[in-house]
Amino acid sequence: MDPEIDFIQQGLSHLATVVDPDLPGWSRVGYSEYDVAGRAWVATQMREAGLRTHVDAVGNVIGVLEGADSAVPAIVIGSHTDTVPGGGRFDGIIGVLGAIEVVRTLQRAGIRLHHQLRVVDFANEEGNAQGVKLVGSRAIAGALTPEHLSAADDTGFTLAELLSSAGHAPERASSCRWDTKEVAAYLELHIEQGPVLEQEGVGIGVVTRVCGISTFVLDVHGRRDHAGTTPMETRQDAMCCAADAVLAVQRIAAAGRDTVGTVGTVTTSSPLTNVISEQARVTGEFRSPEGTVLDALQDQLAQEMHRIDGRHRTSSSLRWGHTDLPAIMDGDLSGIIADAAAQIGHDAVRLYSGATHDSVEMARLAPAGMIFVPSAGGRSHCPEEWTDIAHIEEGVRVLTQSVLNVDAVPTRR
Numbered sequence: 001m002d003p004e005i006d007f008i009q010q011g012l013s014h015l016a017t018v019v020d021p022d023l024p025g026w027s028r029v030g031y032s033e034y035d036v037a038g039r040a041w042v043a044t045q046m047r048e049a050g051l052r053t054h055v056d057a058v059g060n061v062i063g064v065l066e067g068a069d070s071a072v073p074a075i076v077i078g079s080h081t082d083t084v085p086g087g088g089r090f091d092g093i094i095g096v097l098g099a100i101e102v103v104r105t106l107q108r109a110g111i112r113l114h115h116q117l118r119v120v121d122f123a124n125e126e127g128n129a130q131g132v133k134l135v136g137s138r139a140i141a142g143a144l145t146p147e148h149l150s151a152a153d154d155t156g157f158t159l160a161e162l163l164s165s166a167g168h169a170p171e172r173a174s175s176c177r178w179d180t181k182e183v184a185a186y187l188e189l190h191i192e193q194g195p196v197l198e199q200e201g202v203g204i205g206v207v208t209r210v211c212g213i214s215t216f217v218l219d220v221h222g223r224r225d226h227a228g229t230t231p232m233e234t235r236q237d238a239m240c241c242a243a244d245a246v247l248a249v250q251r252i253a254a255a256g257r258d259t260v261g262t263v264g265t266v267t268t269s270s271p272l273t274n275v276i277s278e279q280a281r282v283t284g285e286f287r288s289p290e291g292t293v294l295d296a297l298q299d300q301l302a303q304e305m306h307r308i309d310g311r312h313r314t315s316s317s318l319r320w321g322h323t324d325l326p327a328i329m330d331g332d333l334s335g336i337i338a339d340a341a342a343q344i345g346h347d348a349v350r351l352y353s354g355a356t357h358d359s360v361e362m363a364r365l366a367p368a369g370m371i372f373v374p375s376a377g378g379r380s381h382c383p384e385e386w387t388d389i390a391h392i393e394e395g396v397r398v399l400t401q402s403v404l405n406v407d408a409v410p411t412r413r
């Protein structure tokens with residue numbers, strides 16, 4: 001049962017045209033007009049593949065193919081088609097197109113699964129200016145809270161308003177929730193976005209766990225003074241404190257094992273060269289595959305900020321956003337994926353994911369498993385993101401075989 005790789009190739013080419021021309025790379029930011037248009041096209045592909053398709057209250061595009069046994073829960077496959085600004089053409093997208101191609105392959109072969117098969121293009125996996133990632137899968141997992149919906153960007157525009165602006169109904173977000181009894185297993189095909197598979201020369205990765213993320217906002221308070229007359233040794237320069245904080249994030253993360261730390265923005269309320277900044281804000285995140293390590297990273301940055309404030313005679317407040325704990329992929333399901341790869345002649349290696357995915361939220365509902373395919377140069381979230389179509393084809397084959405193998409297992413739910 002060969003997937004029709006032309007369908008994937010044409011889908012990648014089409015979605016690469018549904019992007020914001022004013023942004024670099026291939027940008028289809030969640031809830032933008034380009035995202036809305038891209039999802040409308042995905043819904044059409046789902047319908048043409050024979051899926052009964054609807055869009056839920058937060059924008060998840062959900063296609064359903066009934067199984068032979070209505071008493072057993074669904075196998076769910078999917079990913080996301082929104083991108084980061086300046087992103088690439090493969091992140092999430094190959095998982096949605098691959099999932100639709102699984103359905104098309106089963107239809108061509110005249111195979112009817114026991115389980116219902118659901119295909120999802122999750123809404124706004126990449127997050128937004130309000131700081132909330134995995135919006136659609138959080139809603140399906142029943143974890144999109146009123147606090148998430150009332151989160152606001154620097155202009156006060158809330159996530160609820162962003163959803164409404166795209167024609168969705170945030171007030172009905174709770175209606176998106178699925179019951180755990182509805183789902184037998186969740187499988188996601190995704191690009192690795194890192195260097196491991198390419199370095200190992202292996203085409204298939206089986207994900208063991210997905211990193212946890214802790215995001216922070218650091219507000220620094222200094223003293224506004226004249227830039228020309230204030231001696232260096234008496235300044236309370238919020239921007240210099242913020243600069244040391246950025247390097248502290250890098251230093252702390254670099255010192256850990258499998259830990260990463262990244263700063264997104266450094267802003268000041270007085271962007272002038274003749275005024276010493278009295279206020280600065282730093283936003284960033286830490287990631288680790290271990291939840292306890294995330295806690296330790298938070299403590300280390302708090303201690304560092306105490307020292308840095310002393311050096312600059314500033315005072316800082318460090319606010320931690322929502323911490324997404326690491327998600328462990330299901331061992332049995334990962335075994336089924338690895339066996340499926342072997343069954344069709346592909347080697348597979350086990351690895352953790354430094355990127356987060358909708359599987360983190362779906363793992364709240366059911367056993368979740370992920371299939372990785374190589375990223376050229378280990379690069380992603382950039383226009384240079386690239387995965388060979390041959391690798392994508394391998395990934396779709398393994399996804400298809402994994403679905404068949406899960407379907408053959410009497411449901412454990």
Ligand code: HGY
Nearest residue numbers: 125126354355356357
């Ligand atoms: O942030 C991430 O890791 C994902 O690509 N949204």
Ligand code: MN
Nearest residue numbers: 091092125357
């Ligand atoms: Mn992704």
Ligand code: MN
Nearest residue numbers: 084091126381
């Ligand atoms: Mn991404």
